[in-house]
Amino acid sequence: MRALDKKLLRDFRRLWAQGLSIALVLACGVAVLLISYGMYGALQNTRSAYYERNRFADIFASATRAPRTLKDEIAGIEGVWAVELRTVKDAVLDLPNRVETATGRIISLPVNGAVLNVPIIRSGRVPDPGASDEIMVNEPFAIENGYELGDVIHANLNGRKRPLTIVGTALSPEYIYTIGPGSLMPDNANFGILWMAEGAASSAFDMTGAFNDVSLKLTRDADPEEVIDRLDEILEPYGGTGAYGRDQQLSDAFIDSELLGLETMARILPPVFFGIAAFLVNMVIGRIVALERSQIGLMKALGYSNFTIAAHYIMLAVLIAVIGVLIGWILGAWLARGLAQIYAEFFTFPYLIFSVSKFTYALSAVLGLLAAAFGAVLNAMKAARLAPAVAMSPPAPPNFRRGVLDRLFSTMRLSQPTMMILRGIMRWPLRASLTSFGMALGVAVLVASSFFNDSMDEIIAVAFFQSNRQDAVLLLTRNQPISVLEDIERLPGVLRAEGQLSLPVRLSNGHLEKRVSIEASWPHSDLSRVIDPDGKVIEAPAEGILLSKRLAGQLGVSPGDGLDVEFLSGRRETHRLFVSGIVTQYFGIGAYMNADYAAWLFRETPQISAANVLVDDTRIDDLHRALKDMPNLAGLIMLNDTRQTFRDTIKENIVIQSVIYIAIAAMITIGVTYNSARIQLSERARELASLRILGFTNAEVSYILMGETLLLAILAQPLGWAVGALLAWGMGFAFASDLYTIPVILKNHTFGFASVVGLGAAIGSVLVVRRRLDTLDLVSVMKTRE
């Protein structure tokens, strides 16, 4: 081994603590890249393979009742490759061994097997085409409720309670993210998919020769918009509620929003880590080159080339990077696997194509190495360019001069040690700012990650405790006159019932169009209300419609503007309504109107499609029993369950996330602070030793050593809060979708917590460096000149 290589390895060994702290920051960048790319790839690849193999449809539509004879006409639309007509209905389930009702979605299975949205059989078999009492259920529903093949459950089909035998379990590309009506999170115990032979389903729902759900697969060159328009025309006479593409298919949209999150993570975090690592490498190599000035001069005098010398210092950085990349790979592969497990709980895939590609590994390694080399290159070149003669003579002492601030310091009568600290910062303003900025990023990461918790609390408070105060929602199979509320109020345990009407519509303003559901309700409704961000109850106005902010933005309208509203149910009229107000909402893209106004528009008696009820807790079992036999009930949402699942899921994830982000923030802060303090020590060792000789105590010189770094750490806090707030805001923006909007709620305790972690890590790192002062050799320092 060449002498220079030996020096390299010895330097590396001597610098292990600093090297490791940098390597860890770099490792975080590498790991995040692996995780986000890996998960993104896994989700994307698994989804497309699943869609491909199981022929997930491209276009979806539903109608009230359309004749099957339309099939040829639909298949004839240009660009349509395959058509599947089905009967899809929600029904209340009466499950054995439990009092509470559940909701099931009955899906008909074509006689010759599904052509599109083909379920994957997980156990058992598909229902016999001729059998009227066999079903196949989605696997998570069976697992969650502990069902085995042969078990019997009851379902209220079109007002008649029927026993159904489970003959198989399956998964479907339509329900990767299985979310029931009115739910926010998958709740597999209370919502199940029930496949039933077409004949059985048709006769049960009085749909013989008819269908109410259509899926289309398009040819490669089809124009989806064109197909949607044609399909809408065909279904219009049969109560079509508007066709839509995959982007509005619920399960697919949730996966999209997860992909978006991963993409955002891959864009924001790795550059932060790599940037900080590059800066730290720059700082450390810069100090080493300064210390080894005379050695460099000697090597050059001995005939080493500029290139060899530059390469020597870059190699040191590369060694650090190699360690970082290796740690990052191990950490990333491990975390990615763990995360895939968490994903498996949300998304039910029959298989997971998880492989972090060689390309991703290579990319992360290249980026890590580049970051380190980039951090080293300037100083390495400075070393290479040193003229031997200059290098051998001692460096000129750092040039301090009097500046404007000095006059200020004098009038402030600062102590000399304080002055040393302040002048150190002013002497290298760029280094000081970057150091402070690095620490600020640690704080920012925490602010930007922990605001989530408060946002969720806010969402829960607004969505569940202020807006939706009902205990349960009864979903009716079809719209009914408001008088049905009297029947509902007579159900056991129901204390109060309020009606609500869902109106599927297509809103358009010029060429801007959106298919949504308007919720029509009566003024003074007490159970389900629209709440604005200030907590004020917003009554649906006597006329016009109320839009959520996101929806208004998408349609480009403000209060007072007119809007074409095409009602997709009932008489299917189009009315021009004006926007009477805009509300901020966290879930979905809502639109609201007064139910009396709706009745007046349609010239009919008021109708409801759902009832919100308040339940006497002690009689809830009686209610469930009654509901199991209630005709015209399509489903039931127990809001307490919804609240609980939502909370549990969020809380569990937030704990995992918090731990990860605290670790990340600590890693960044330790990396920056520790290196900064080590360099302080290296630069000031002589100064501090001579102060000790002059009679300064250990505590007094510790103050000088730690002062600069800690002062920068303190200055970093407000900067970190600001950057964190900006990041949080950007993340809220990036994550917003039609499914939900995340409010950016920044509370004092978020900033406080971030700073406690940031300052704690900073103080800890500085104290570790300070310990070296205890063994400072006063005598030997005096023997040499720097």
Next chain:
Amino acid sequence: MDRRSENEIIFRTDDVTKVYDTGEVKVYALAGVDLELYASELTVLLGPSGSGKSTLLNILGGLDHATSGDVWFRDLQLSALNDRELTRYRRDNVGFVFQFSNLVPSLSARENVALVTDIAPDPMPPEEALSLVGLGHRLDHFPAEMSGGEQQRVAIARAIAKRPDVLLCDEPTGALDSRTGITVLQALKDINDRFGTTTAVITHNASIRKMAHRVIRFQDGRIGEVEVNETRIDPKDIEW
């Protein structure tokens, strides 16, 4: 005049040894030193390289511990003090001047001196200390803006500003040319004359011995011989 008889003893060492154990061999940096230094005395320590001069000075100044033997500063037994007490002792009593001035580059001349006067019990103003070494006009200059001799004089000003009882100088002119060296020595003599500060100066320049009251020669970690100068000469007359 014999100063010994009329002056109190400032430093007394009793069979002091300092052994460096480097594993295979033991180096006796000091091999039993008995020495007394008197108040107001200016002593020059001479001796070949490696003979133990710096080691002794460091022990007297409280920078280092003796391996065995006892060291007294007046009634204070230095050899019994811990690090904290030694720091206290240095802070209150000792001024050091080394071959390299070791000024704090980020502080001006005045501030470098203030570094000491801020923590000393009875200091003189930094301006006065700098005037004593002939730098009253360079108060606000930073080390980078001064010559080596000027920096060394700031170091002396820093050492004397707390009115120390003793001033310990290890090759204060070692890095300087003769002209600059003489101004530094002149400053040391002035202080000694004016305040009666007990001063010990290590040097390799034998001609400097002529400005001392006493000259102590070191040889192999022991005191070789001690000579008393009946007549001292002024630094400016020293032939370098």
